[in-house]
Amino acid sequence: MALKFNDKYPSIDDLRTKAQKKIPNFAFEYLDGGCNEDVNRDRNISDLKDVLLKPEYIRPYNGSTLKTKLFGIEYDAPFGVAPVGLQGLMWPNSPEILAKAAFEHNLPFILSTVTTSSIERISEITEGKSWFQLYHPAENSLRDDIIKRAEAAECPVLVILCDVPTFGFRPRDFRNGLAMPPKMTLKNILQVMGKPDWALNTLIHGQPAFKTLEKYMPKGLDLKHLAKFMDQTFSGRLNEEKIKPIRDMWKGKLVLKGVQSLADTEQAIKLGLDGVIVSNHGGRQLDAGESTIKPLGRIAEKYGDQIEVMMDSGLRGGPDIARAIATGASFTFMGRPFMYGAAALGKKGGDHTMHLLKAELQQVMEQLCCEKIEDLPNCLIK
Template sequence: MTEKFNSKYPDIPYLRERAKKRIPKFAFEYLDGGCNSEINLHRNTKEIRDVQLKPYYLRDYKGASLETTLFDKTYSAPFGIAPIGLQGLMWPKASEILAKAAFEHNIPFILSTVGTASIETIADITEGNAWFQLYYPVEARLRNDIIQRAADANYPVLVLLSDTPTFGYRSKEIINGLSIPPKMTVQNMIQILSRPTWAFNTLMAGQPEFKTLKPYLPKGLSLKHLGLFMNKTFNGRLTPERIKPIRDKWKGKLVIKGITNDEDVEKAIALGLDGIIVSNHGGRQLDRGESTIKPLTHIAQKYKDKITVMMDSGIRTGPDIAATMASGADFTFLGRSFMYGVAALGKQGGDHTINILKRQLGQVMEQVSCEKIKNFPDYKL
């Protein structure tokens, strides 16, 4: 495939700035913000960047390979696209754009239960190579039906979301009316009119919807009652008793996302899960929690021979991926970086962001003389 790279925006911060100018303020703040005082949002990235690597310049170096094997599949790079809710709010058809880019670049895309594309649509785009993240339903019937749809669409990996037992307190979203249902205030309308490209594309694509959940919404449900339905239908708190029937039903790989301590890792192992994603929901849930890189380093060292250990939250760039892999991760996922790319560049944003990350990561490997991704821990100071 032709490499799509826009030299005007050679790094993620440039995409972020363009995205900020291109989409309404309420959409950008939903994407960019964290909970409470946003302490953990910033701590995540800062502490990843405290990791240092040591270069070797006099070795017989044969070149770098970004290929990474995960769950018996070889991907072209050690990173994928993390699940994000309401992607279509930030840029129309963002889920589809990113899924297509992920498929063409041979990296995993994770669809959220509250994403704006359906299980079936993303399966078609990725030819059954996407992952699905389950936001836990209260009713077993609904849980089983969603899981069966993912299985019928040949999703190889099911991801259980564990770090949202309650919604984070996000002041910017309260001010902007980004609740469920969203409130369209006069201020929001003014913001939309100031972003005509976003407004036109949204008009053409149609109002963002929770497409996976659409079959379960009562007919004629008004926006006023959508929030009540969502609160009644979903409960994000997982327990071993809730996970066991999912493990019995799901025949593919089963991963839990949001794990940050030994007790939860050991329960995941005992339940027969295949992997964990060390995550704090991008700093959007618990402002006084640890950064992700600290528990990742400990968990990888202690449990990597028993379960696959991955990480998201705070990773923005290729060097951040390198630092995370050097700290023991088997794989990484990024969310905001990809959404900045799509919000900035539309249909080209997914390809461009992937190419930035590949170039940056490859340069780090060349610089330190690391030939294979799995060897990164040997280069950590």
């Protein structure tokens, strides 16, 4: 196998270890942590590992392809970059790094409302191919303006988020001063001083800011008033009345992210949505919930022929992508693995991680003698 990635970091775990050494601890814990006791974050990973696939060696085999169609677009592999908030805090300029890599690899990149690059900038990098994930604004006028910006930027898919009716309880963030409003403690300052590469890049690219939201923020807004602004600006609890006008307004594909039940999937179908992403926010919202792989199988079995069923949360490599698709996902997304890559390797991190995941998934496909991604469910050991 011809390696197109840095062989010093041949796994996502290697990137995670390197990332932890390169960025301040408060930034790493924000990236790496779940909520409460991290039970569901860890369950996402462990339950995926229990999914087994069966190879059939003595059969006709003509080679494997990773190419996958989603919403009429052919991507080079069945995975993309999930939306992640405050990406620039974890590694400066990381949204642009990852968006550029996704564009070059022909993979979808989803921009979060609350990350550190704007809709317009990411659309420019990806030539209008990036998706946009909307945190639901409290005011209809703000909602409509953000959606119009996404439309003007030619985003093909709008993702609306249903699993943040309230923010997860994250003890690490409280201890590190990253709850709202964030604060820079002496401990955090000392951590920054110990990570000169991160500090220099932050100096070059500037302090992280919510770039998409800047035009709506009062001038001179300081950190003490940021929490109040966010609380007043966003209302995370979705319902039928909030989704209907978005469906009427958005002419592209509309996806509901954070789905974990048959009931929510059925409602998404009734409201005319085009896809759901089975997700528990990386285990960052409800520690007592199921891992994503558990409801994925039920949802895909019942509704997979009526709506695109995708998945994120807990995937850490090519075998996990294969496991999720074999269980019923038509496509997968990952947040932490790509952020580990960017934090570990800077501007080379996105390209490295995508090459690595493709190589891992290709090896699994060849080992299974599975020629097409859509045939992976035939390899599932039930």
